[in-house]
Amino acid sequence: MNLIHPTALIDAAAELDSSVKVGAYTVIGSHVRIAAGTVIGPHCVIEGRTTIGQHNRIAQFNSIGGAPQDMKYAGEPTELVIGDRNAVHEFCTFNLGTVQDEGVTRIGSDNWIMAYVHIAHDVRLGNRTVLANNATLAGHVQVGDWAVVGGLTGVHQFVKIGAHAMVGFQAHVAQDVPPFITVDGNPLTARAVNVVGLRRRDFSAERIAVIKQMHKLLYRSSMTLEQAVAAIGDLRAQQDDVADIDLMLSFLAAATRGIVR
Template identity: 75%
Template sequence: MALIHSTALIDPAAELDSSVEVGAYTLIGPGVRIAAGTVIGPHCVVEGRTTIGENNRFFQFGSIGAAPQDMKYRGEPTELVIGRDNTFREFVTLNTGTVQDGGVTRIGDDNWVMAYVHVAHDVQLGSHCVLANNATLAGHVHVGDWATIGGLTGVHQFVKIGAHAMIGFQGHVAQDVPPFMTVDGNPLSARAVNVTGLKRRGFTPERIGVIRQMHKLLYRSGLTLDEAKAAIEGLRGSENGVADGDVDAMLGFLRAATRGIVR
């Protein structure tokens, strides 16, 4: 109890590991479960059916697990599930899911979520992502691992952002963003491969070379999307197959895209 500030209000039905720290004037509701090593700062509200993994850090004034901002919501028991080792800065808002989708808003591991970020109902946020200040993810958005979303960026409902993609500052994201790409502007436009990010994550020159070829086929060859997909499939086995996993990731994303891709 020495780790719980005397002014914090914690419902007796909440489940907190003995190592969890809770700051002044924070409220924690009955459906909340928090694992070891997590720190909840002062003036936070953690409510709803919210499960928080190990070693997360929530800075002051966060709203965690509030009901979805969806006019169809009628109080159904939906959830927010957060992995481990995430950082959430000031005034972050994370909502639970809706029964119109899977009922769960899910956040992975080791994400860096800056101030005033909003993660809406049913968002599926991967791991190792960076969301800069005031980034806003609307309902049902899916974000792949290692994606970076620039400050003041708005992402439309149901949009998918691929792994290792980078969204520039103040982007207006209304279409799906393929993996490995850098996009920016309003209207949004694909600029190049996220080479700097890929190098930082240990991608070899051979893998990056194949990814560059995929970018060229999608954006620089005058092909229709179906033609580009067929040509990308032909890249399997190139460079001794070192990038076959990346080719499969791109093709899987393109086949699953529902809002059309940024072109």
């Protein structure tokens, strides 16, 4: 069975697995590679040095692999790499990387990306994230696994959003958002631990209690950030499983824009 619509324009140099399905009037460029089981809807443009993994679902009217919206970009051979099993809804724009960073925009696997989402150059999007309608990630943004970014939210360039964090509707994110925390508003405000999300991911009550302790040290004590980081480090000696503590400490050590307080 022919899975490529006869009106699709696919460059002869593009590499598509024989199981890839391509809808009407879609255009696919010469440096594109698409793995098994991926479905591309009608009226999409996929260009640049773009690699798309297995079993993705890319809806109609998407622009994938376009040039960075960066005035320094001069046509360098940068890339966009997309993992497996992502759902990409309508009218999204994903850009190539730039040589000012790694030269690669990276999108992980199992992400739910709603309509009109913009993923700019050099973004690193983790796994199992949710980006709601009109979420906009500026250049060099990093989003950890399982994070949720609400609709109509703008994320400033170079911002980091930690794993399991949740950013509310129409937020202005100009500072780093630590793991496990819910934030919203303009100016951005830290609200609480993302308890509902953690329970949905089968975090035990004990794990959540430790995360609440870290939140209390960061946001409910009179400590400076440096003192709070030291106190979170002291929690390690009291726990058998320190993965969540280490995740928080590594994030805070790597924060470059200051964390939302």
